[in-house]
Amino acid sequence: MSLQEKSFSCEECESKFSQKSLLTKHKQIHHATKPYSCKVCGFSFHQSSHLKTHVRVHTGEKPYACKKCTAAFTQISNLKVHARIHSGQKPFACNVCESSFTDNWKLTTHMRTHTGVKPYVCEVCKASFSTRFTLTNHVRIHSGERPYHCTICGMTFAQNAHLKNHMNVHTGEKRFSCTICGCAFANNSNLKNHVRTHTGERPFECTECTSAFSTKCNLKDHMRIHTGERPFSCTFCGAAFAAKSNLNDHIRIHTGDRPYRCEICKSAFSVNSSLKSHLRIHTGEKPFRCKICTSAFAQNSHLKTHMKVHR
Structure with a gap:
């Protein structure tokens, strides 16, 4: 349709429309009129179609289903963007680098990596962010909000990504592998x-x-060595430690637990460092060397005792 056929003009801006009803809807943007209100949460909208879409947030209705997978959406525009995942189509290209995206919003966000624009500012500490999502996550540092709950153990998290990582503890899944030694992590x-x-x-x-x-x-x-802080206390004897790992090692003195076992002679130890020292009996390794003579020792404490000979 040509511009000549758009005979209904907006007096506030230069927009033109082919129908008077479209112009009427458009004018609501200028006059901030939002006559359509949600009965659930009170949010108001310029158009009834926007209200209908919003109501699906409360009802959970997702009428627009993907034909390629099980994903479903509240809006057809979201379905169209999703469909590009399957087609591989990325029509929104960055004019600075070679990156391209499935929707304009992702491109807009990406462009901020080039421009340095961070429009979302924390009202508490004034830190700024390139996306509203990262600001929302940041604000939880101040509020202490942890809305993501583990349904298995009850632990809570500030970010959904942290919950997803945590779930690997329960499933035993270790998707992240070291390319050097092959060790895998959750x-x-x-x-x-x-x-x-x-x-x-x-x-x-x-x-x-x-x-x-x-x-x-x-x-x-x-850092607690410098501050003197010892926040981890033993419930048996009251001894306090700078690191939780040190407290865990200490508690085994009371419980008698010896989880670190030698695979060669079956000796068991309460701390991993004791097992490592013990293993040198079997391997013959002596990593602690005297800088004055050629003597070498399996344990650092033995080297310190030896150094008194040279005094």
Whole structure:
């Protein structure tokens, strides 16, 4: 239809319409008139069609079903975008790099990686984000909200991705494998931490001393050496520790639990480090070497005792 046939013009902007009813709907945008209200939550809309779509949020109705899979949607526009997953069609291309996307919203979000625009600002700490989704996740740091619940153990999470990773603990699924040694992990963050044992990377540095660590958790434990904080207390004797792992090792003194077992002689130990020291009896490994003479030892404590000979 040509512009000449669009004889109904908006007085507020330059938009033109072929029917008076379309112009009337359009004018509601300028006058902020929202006559169609949801009886469930009170949200108001410019058009009745928008209200009908919104009501499906409450009813759970998803009338637009994908013919390729079991996915279903409340809006036909969402179905069209979804269908591109199956067709491989990505009509929205970035004019800066070679990336392309299935819908315009993803392209708009992507463009912010080039422009640096972060329009979503946290009202509490003023941190800014490129998407509303990341802002929503961030706000839960301040509110303490953890809306995602594990139906098996009851644990709660601030983000759905964290819940999905947690569920692997129950299913035993380990989808993330190390390309160096083949070890598998339940989530990608554990894999990243593991890979640093091969690369030697220690990106988390202490601001008080020269120590560096492969994981943020280890850095947090280390920082308590400087602060003197010991938040993990033994319920048996009251002893307090800077790291939860140290508390767990200590509790075995009371329980007598020895979960670390030597596969060669079946000796059992309460802590993993004791098992590692023990294994050197079988392997003959002596990694602790004296810098003054050629002596070597299986344990660091033996080296320290030896060093007194040179004093």
